[in-house]
Amino acid sequence: MTEVSLLSLVKSYGKSTALKGISLDVGHGEFVSLLGPSGCGKSTTLKCIAGFEDVTDGKILFDSKDISRKLPEDRDIGMVFQSYALFPHMTVARNLAFGLEMRRMARSEIADRVARAMDMVQLTPYADRYPKALSGGQQQRVALARALVIEPAILLLDEPLANLDAKLRDEMRGFIRDLQKRVGITTIYVTHDQNEAMTMSDRVVVMFDGEIAQAAPPEDVYDRPASERVARFVGNANILDLAVADQADAETSLSLPGGGRLAVTGGADAPVSRLRVMARPEQIALTGPGEGHIDGRIAKRYFSGGHVEYHVDTDCGTLNVLCPTTQNVAEGANVGLSFDTRRLWPLPGAAHVTAEPAA
Amino acid sequence: MKRARILMLIAPVAALIFLFIVLPYVTVLMMSFRAPAEGQPYGAGFSVEGYRQFFSQSYYALSLPQTMGLGIVTSLVCLLLGYPVALHIATAPKRWRGLLYGIVLSPLLVGIVVRSYGWTILLGNAGVINTTLRNLGLIERPLPLMYNEFGVVLALAHVFLPFMVLPLLASLQTADPAVRQAARSLGAGRFTVFRRVTLPMSMPGIQSGCILVFVLAISSYVTPALVGGMRVKTTTLLVVDALIDQFQWPFGSAMALTLAVSAGIVVLIFARLTRIRWS
Ligand SMILES: Nc1ncnc2c1ncn2[C@@H]1O[C@H](COP(=O)(O)OP(=O)(O)O)[C@@H](O)[C@H]1O
Ligand SMILES: [Mg+2]
DSSP states (O other), rough: OOOEEEEEEEEEEEEEEEEEEEEEEEETTTEEEEEEEEOOOOOOHHHHTTOOOOOSSSEEEEEEEEOOOOOOOGGGGGEEOOOOOOOOTTTTTHHHHHHHHTTTOOHHHHHHHHHHHHHHHTTTGGGGGOOOGGGGHHHHHHHHHHHHTTOOOOEEESSSTTTSOOOHHHHHHHHHHHHHHTTTTTEEEEESSSHHHHHHOOOOEEEEEEEEEEOOOOOHHHHOOHHHHHHSSSSSSEEEEEEEEEEEEEEEEEETTSSSSEEEOOOOOOOSSEEEEEGGGGEEEESSTSSSSSEEEEEEEEESSSSEEEEEEEEEEEEEEEEESSSOOOOOOOEEEOOOOOGEOOOTTGGGOOOOOEE | HHHHHHHHHHHHHHHHHHHIIIIHHHHHHHHHBBOOOOOSSOOSSSSHHHHHHHHHHHHHHHHHHHHHHHHHHHHHHHHHHHHHHHHHHHHSSHHHHHHHHHHHEEEEGSOHHHHHHHHHHHTTTTTTTHHHHTTSSOOOSSSOSSSSSHHHHHHHHHHHHHHHHHHHHHHHHHSSSHHHHHHHHTTTOOHHHHHIIHHTHHHHHHHHHHHHHHHHHHTOOOHHHHHHHTTTTOOOOOHHHHIIIIOOOOHHHHHHHHHHHHHHHHHHHHHHHHHHOOO
């Protein structure tokens, strides 16, 4: 197991800068996801770690040893690509053997390890097939086995599930996660799918425009996002821009449009006049009119099997509310909304953000 | 009803194929078995005289292995020259690629006669190369650069190089760069990646490039005629000689067919040896 440290990594392509100082520590056996919109620099980060790109500035440490100047072949990395990047001219078994041959291992040892790796990803019957003759999911598993069979120091995966259909993707998520835990390998996983990042990772690193916006466990990123942008990227976020009525040490009291008060823990360090707070859709409950914190009218109702999603027009803008299907309200009905006040999250630095209508 | 419609749709293509591909072959095949005659292209009745004439005279018969050899060597030379070029273009930055592509194709814009004639200017006894070397005092007598296999292969390789580079480029460019990166991450150095990944993955391009150049080289007339000066006897030259100068249509047809069949066999053997099972 290896510890990876990125020290203010900078990567420029000519005039444009893809990475603007990425610093991150990944612990022994940790599963870390890089999450962010397309073009934010996730793949570039991975390519720098793998050695396919030279870093413009900064350092990459494996177990405190600087490897930033090493060639990719000397870094001892297992990598899985979105396109799988299997060797099309080699059978499954030969694909798996390649990395071991490069390590000049004895033939019997190679055969042994390849057999075990194929067993691990349940591909033993396909040993002599060429990649073209395998399904996407099978190719994916070959790619995974090929990266792991060399027992690398760290495992890098770049959107490995993006080309699979939804059902297989869910299956592979669990499969990769279980395998990673079993092998105990330090893993950096790139994805633009927040669900994937949250379900699989020990820690999620949210990136925007070549910078890390937040690095924290999935629960923290979801419940306590570091910024409005993170809040909106990771799941659905209702953001209320409210006037501050009273500001105490640990608690801030906010005035609601209907005249009510809303108490939130935490808030701004300095006295502010307004605060933006985030409430996730499932943290708002529907009540009768006048019974909740604010009143509203159901604008849209979407049934999605497990839940019903309501878009509710209020004086704080249109809010998303997610309810169990047992709670059924028709479009056009007047309702009250009650916030789970313990989970309302005052957005850091939000006092300086000017108000904009919620989505 | 449905069948009739389908037949109607394929009828024009079928007619074209018959008219321009099948019919000429059948005509040549028939002609190759006609009896020879004095003073006219062919006589009455059928015979195998054309084939006997070809295989019984070493002057003619030996042109066949000579031609095949010329084709194979030209293919090899094109492959050795073309591969680095294709590799370079395939890995060049995108904005340069168009220009490099154009440079490779540009010889095709100049007619084959002009290009072959260009080589005679360079390679002749009083040509640019020999004159320069003599003026520099490096040689006494002109080097035999032309009117031999060397000159013909050189000129053929130049003429047909684009036909090697294009298929190579196509197969190199379709290869996902991530595959090479995967090989690197698995511990392969640059050269090993080339030998074990890039090169075998470009096999389809090597195959079609070699076949293309081989077929074009053995059937070319202008270049061997100009640069070889009729001293390098290729079967194609002899075919034209028999058909046009000697006016012996059955003999010429027999040679043309023998050449075509031999080329087909060489191509089949080559395809078999380089069979690709993975695509
Ligand atoms: N080879 C390159 N040359 C120039 N710009 C590049 C190159 N590779 C990536 N970039 C730029 O760097 C930024 C980050 O790209 P990338 O890391 O691939 O994003 P992501 O994987 O997060 O979608 C993008 O703006 C992209 O255009
Ligand atoms: Mg990417």
